[in-house]
Amino acid sequence: MEKILSKEKLREWVGKLDGCEVHAPAFADSVWNYAPVQTGGDIDLSHTNTVGSVKAFAFPQREVFFRFEQAKGGAPVLTATVPEPRPTVVFGVRPCDGRGMPRNDKVFSAEFKDPYYWARREKLTLVGLACNEPHSPNCFCQSVGGSPHSEEGLDVLMTDLGDRYHVKAITPKGAEAMERAGDAFNEAGAADQAEVERVHAESRQQPQRPIGDLAAIPEAIKQNFDSPVWAEMAQHCIGCGICTFLCPTCHCFDINDEATGANKGERVRTWDNCQFPDFTMHTSGHNPRHDLGARLRQRVSHKFLYFVENHKTQQCTGCGRCISECPVGIDIVAVLERVGQS
Amino acid sequence: MMDNIYLPQVGRIAGIEEETQGARAIKTFKVEFPNGDGFEHACGQCAMLSIFGRGESMISIASSPLVKDYKQFSIMKMGRVTTAFHDAQVGDLIGIRGPYGNHFPMADWKGKDLVFIGGGVGLAPIWPVIQTAVAQSSHYGKITVFYGARTSRDIMYKADFERLRGLADVQLSVDAPEQGWQGYTGFVPANLMDKAPSPDNAIAITCGPPIMIKFVIQNLQKLGFADEQIYTTIENKMKCGIGKCGRCNVGKDYVCVKGPVYSWAELKTLPQEY
Ligand SMILES: Cc1cc2nc3c(=O)[nH]c(=O)nc-3n(C[C@H](O)[C@H](O)[C@H](O)COP(=O)(O)OP(=O)(O)OC[C@H]3O[C@@H](n4cnc5c(N)ncnc54)[C@H](O)[C@@H]3O)c2cc1C
Ligand code: FES
Numbered sequence: 001m002e003k004i005l006s007k008e009k010l011r012e013w014v015g016k017l018d019g020c021e022v023h024a025p026a027f028a029d030s031v032w033n034y035a036p037v038q039t040g041g042d043i044d045l046s047h048t049n050t051v052g053s054v055k056a057f058a059f060p061q062r063e064v065f066f067r068f069e070q071a072k073g074g075a076p077v078l079t080a081t082v083p084e085p086r087p088t089v090v091f092g093v094r095p096c097d098g099r100g101m102p103r104n105d106k107v108f109s110a111e112f113k114d115p116y117y118w119a120r121r122e123k124l125t126l127v128g129l130a131c132n133e134p135h136s137p138n139c140f141c142q143s144v145g146g147s148p149h150s151e152e153g154l155d156v157l158m159t160d161l162g163d164r165y166h167v168k169a170i171t172p173k174g175a176e177a178m179e180r181a182g183d184a185f186n187e188a189g190a191a192d193q194a195e196v197e198r199v200h201a202e203s204r205q206q207p208q209r210p211i212g213d214l215a216a217i218p219e220a221i222k223q224n225f226d227s228p229v230w231a232e233m234a235q236h237c238i239g240c241g242i243c244t245f246l247c248p249t250c251h252c253f254d255i256n257d258e259a260t261g262a263n264k265g266e267r268v269r270t271w272d273n274c275q276f277p278d279f280t281m282h283t284s285g286h287n288p289r290h291d292l293g294a295r296l297r298q299r300v301s302h303k304f305l306y307f308v309e310n311h312k313t314q315q316c317t318g319c320g321r322c323i324s325e326c327p328v329g330i331d332i333v334a335v336l337e338r339v340g341q342s
Numbered sequence: 343m344m345d346n347i348y349l350p351q352v353g354r355i356a357g358i359e360e361e362t363q364g365a366r367a368i369k370t371f372k373v374e375f376p377n378g379d380g381f382e383h384a385c386g387q388c389a390m391l392s393i394f395g396r397g398e399s400m401i402s403i404a405s406s407p408l409v410k411d412y413k414q415f416s417i418m419k420m421g422r423v424t425t426a427f428h429d430a431q432v433g434d435l436i437g438i439r440g441p442y443g444n445h446f447p448m449a450d451w452k453g454k455d456l457v458f459i460g461g462g463v464g465l466a467p468i469w470p471v472i473q474t475a476v477a478q479s480s481h482y483g484k485i486t487v488f489y490g491a492r493t494s495r496d497i498m499y500k501a502d503f504e505r506l507r508g509l510a511d512v513q514l515s516v517d518a519p520e521q522g523w524q525g526y527t528g529f530v531p532a533n534l535m536d537k538a539p540s541p542d543n544a545i546a547i548t549c550g551p552p553i554m555i556k557f558v559i560q561n562l563q564k565l566g567f568a569d570e571q572i573y574t575t576i577e578n579k580m581k582c583g584i585g586k587c588g589r590c591n592v593g594k595d596y597v598c599v600k601g602p603v604y605s606w607a608e609l610k611t612l613p614q615e616y
Contacts, residue, residue: 065348255348309594
């Protein structure tokens with residue numbers, strides 16, 4: 001299903017999504033981030049990209065697994081807290097973030113399906129917005145097999161055509177969200193189709209960061225396992241972890257028990273980070289990834305070697321956040337370039 | 343509804359045995375399933391044990407799968423969770439989920455001699471294999487068990503070793519001379535060379551401190567054991583146990599899923615990140 005939505009009618013569409021939670025990018029504190037849209041409220045899709053990625057809708061930074069209560073010597077009472085969210089529609093998802101989700105889906109499935117992730121994920125409809133222009137000088141979606149109008153992982157793809165949006169349903173879930181406001185949409189004519197194709201083609205010509213031969217990277221990383229390149233490129237790292245927290249595909253987490261009172265508490269999952277020294281440190285003090293270089297190597301290898309070996313695709317969609325937001329300028333594209341040359 | 347992979351079952355501590363004392367003491371816990379559920383496991387698999395309010399720890403299942411009434415765990419007192427276990431009493435109710443990881447390929451070892459080489463707390467992961475092998479001794483050839491501890495007081499499963507003597511060739515060692523000690527004096531790899539078990543139609547299974555494993559493997563190779571004939575287990579920090587939290591990998595493998603059991607032939611192809 002491909003339709004045309006005039007820009008004034010976007011609000012009407014959102015208004016028809018009653019019963020759903022709607023989120024869209026909002027500009028606050030000098031950054032774009034997803035925020036809930038009030039019923040009948042406006043949404044502004046003039047954003048570059050949100051600072052936080054869309055993964056948090058299925059994999060929030062903090063998730064309570066269960067509550068427990070146990071008096072000393074007594075029986076524990078466990079109450080699972082698998083969420084039961086309302087259907088949630090997220091607008092303005094950039095195609096790089098869209099492509100992150102099927103990668104996260106793989107991680108949270110496999111032999112063990114994660115009920116917390118899937119309870120949220122199944123209720124999620126992602127309405128993407130093609131990037132007519134790169135949203136940052138660090139964009140490299142095309143260098144990792146994506147495109148500024150990739151449909152992968154999205155339920156709907158919108159393309160800005162100036163005074164109107166071209167809106168395409170990618171999945172049945174996406175079609176359903178569009179059908180809610182059937183009247184708001186017009187049929188897409190031949191001229192609209194031609195215009196979308198032109199805009200998409202033009203977007204692919206915009207400058208992006210090149211990373212050379214993607215297929216050669218896994219072998220280059222393998223050959224460089226013991227190379228001094230990692231330590232050299234990581235030497236300014238302060239281990240803040242922003243690269244992984246903002247990443248649309250980083251999924252590492254910690255599990256801890258938090259007390260909420262005497263004899264009771266919660267077992268909680270929180271985002272964790274392979275750049276933190278204690279991420280892999282055994283209680284004995286032994287740490288298999290004991291220095292900055294080993295930890296940078298892990299981040300890059302996970303995305304461009306191990307994930308490829310396990311899932312036949314990179315675990316990076318080229319959003320560029322880890323480069324743009326790194327306080328000390330560690331640049332994954334530059335690292336790949338160096339490793340490729342060594 | 344999907345199974346909740348993070349929600350533990352309730353286990354009851356049915357027995358506590360003090361194995362060794364000192365700063366890093368070891369206690370062995372028998373855990374029953376009072377609600378009747380439980381789970382089956384294979385030799386070498388682990389479980390996530392928890393004390394609610396303290397957290398979870400990955401621990402090898404030290405009892406044989408042939409034992410159905412309970413599971414046994416030997417826990418060294420290290421940090422938060424393991425200390426809470428050392429403070430626990432018989433009758434306490436704990437959390438347990440599993441089983442996790444791969445297992446020793448015992449079905450492939452039918453008719454072969456088995457040589458076990460353990461050191462310190464590193465006996466726990468191979469103990470169920472030893473127990474299963476002696477219980478089904480007609481399936482295997484000669485069974486030899488090398489085990490060494492710092493002193494005779496640090497020897498684990500002392501009572502069980504006495505019983506084992508009748509069923510297998512048991513070769514105990516202590517690191518330094520001790521009055522009245524009947525076994526070998528010296529390190530485990532040296533004892534292994536001293537007795538020099540034959541590699542013909544044999545499998546060697548070793549577990550213990552990394553430094554011991556290193557020399558045991560070197561010595562096994564000197565004795566003529568091929569890399570495919572040598573098995574060991576590895577350990578990395580774990581949180582989820584199910585290949586999701588991302589911390590226990592060695593190269594592309596999450597040890598919690600693809601390990602902890604590896605043949606030396608497999609292990610030597612992986613990066614040294616454990
Ligand atoms: C496959 C496997 C089998 C194991 N089998 C045994 C066993 O049979 N007996 C035994 O005593 N110990 C075993 N361990 C080690 C045991 O899991 C750790 O000593 C224990 O988790 C430390 O927890 P803590 O809360 O006491 O320490 P803290 O440092 O207070 O806790 C930190 C947390 O980090 C994690 N952690 C820290 N060190 C390790 C580690 N080396 N391995 C895994 N997770 C760690 C745990 O989640 C732990 O809760 C095994 C580890 C693995 C990976
Ligand atoms: S313990 Fe979480 S991935 Fe292995």
